[in-house]
Amino acid sequence: MAVQIAPSILSADFARLAEAADAVSAADWLHVDVMDNHFVPNLTIGLPVVESLLAATRLPIDCHLMINDPDRWAPAYAEAGAKSVTFHVEAAHAPIRLARELRGKGARAGMALKPATPVEPYEDLLGELDMLLVMTVEPGFGGQKFLDVCLPKIRRCRELIGRHGLDLWLQVDGGVSAETIERCAEAGADVFVAGSAVFGADDPSRVVEELRRMAQSAGSA
Numbered sequence: 128m129a130v131q132i133a134p135s136i137l138s139a140d141f142a143r144l145a146e147a148a149d150a151v152s153a154a155d156w157l158h159v160d161v162m163d164n165h166f167v168p169n170l171t172i173g174l175p176v177v178e179s180l181l182a183a184t185r186l187p188i189d190c191h192l193m194i195n196d197p198d199r200w201a202p203a204y205a206e207a208g209a210k211s212v213t214f215h216v217e218a219a220h221a222p223i224r225l226a227r228e229l230r231g232k233g234a235r236a237g238m239a240l241k242p243a244t245p246v247e248p249y250e251d252l253l254g255e256l257d258m259l260l261v262m263t264v265e266p267g268f269g270g271q272k273f274l275d276v277c278l279p280k281i282r283r284c285r286e287l288i289g290r291h292g293l294d295l296w297l298q299v300d301g302g303v304s305a306e307t308i309e310r311c312a313e314a315g316a317d318v319f320v321a322g323s324a325v326f327g328a329d330d331p332s333r334v335v336e337e338l339r340r341m342a343q344s345a346g347s348a
């Protein structure tokens with residue numbers, strides 16, 4: 128399993144985002160949480176900041192859109208150069224059309240599931256996607272406690288991906304840390320978003336490497 132680590136800048140200093148990106152240059156992705164204060168009860172950043180970040184870092188940007196009406200707003204993130212754009216299925220009007228549009232604009236298409244959203248109704252859509260994101264906290268805020276109740280869903284997603292022979296990354300996001308990453312990897316996740324565990328540390332790069340090592344050994348066990 129190829130493990131990838133995506134530090135979430137939600138836990139970084141928003142006045143120093145370029146420095147935050149530099150501090151995690153050992154990561155595979157820079158995860159950017161876009162929140163609209165409607166789909167989730169928090170407001171973060173939007174396209175202009177993502178455009179500035181794209182110019183300020185060599186890391187590929189993984190945009191997690193926690194917004195209403197992603198059908199309307201998500202394609203612009205792909206056009207701007209985000210290499211991965213993830214929308215929430217609970218908010219999308221036409222997820223297949225949206226995934227195709229994102230791919231058509233050169234981005235990887237991701238689809239996110241809130242903790243209480245099952246994957247089974249979307250089994251037939253999986254072939255349209257490049258990444259499935261299983262939220263392991265309620266979306267909206269960093270620093271929340273990991274929800275163990277989501278582990279069986281990670282396993283089910285991995286089973287479905289295998290059953291259909293798909294080349295689909297399985298991302299987990301929320302409360303991922305040295306205490307929880309091994310359980311996520313054992314359940315089948317291969318892309319790990321971590322915010323407070325990385326940016327709350329004195330040496331974010333060291334934490335990135337440590338999380339990668341832990342996930343690699345747990346995922347291959």
Ligand SMILES: O=C(CO)[C@@H](O)[C@H](O)COP(=O)(O)O
Pocket residue numbers: 135137138158160191264265266267268269270271300301302303320321322323324
């Ligand atoms: O999408 C979200 C929150 O909604 C996440 O990306 C958080 O930013 C992860 O932060 P930690 O739980 O790792 O502190």
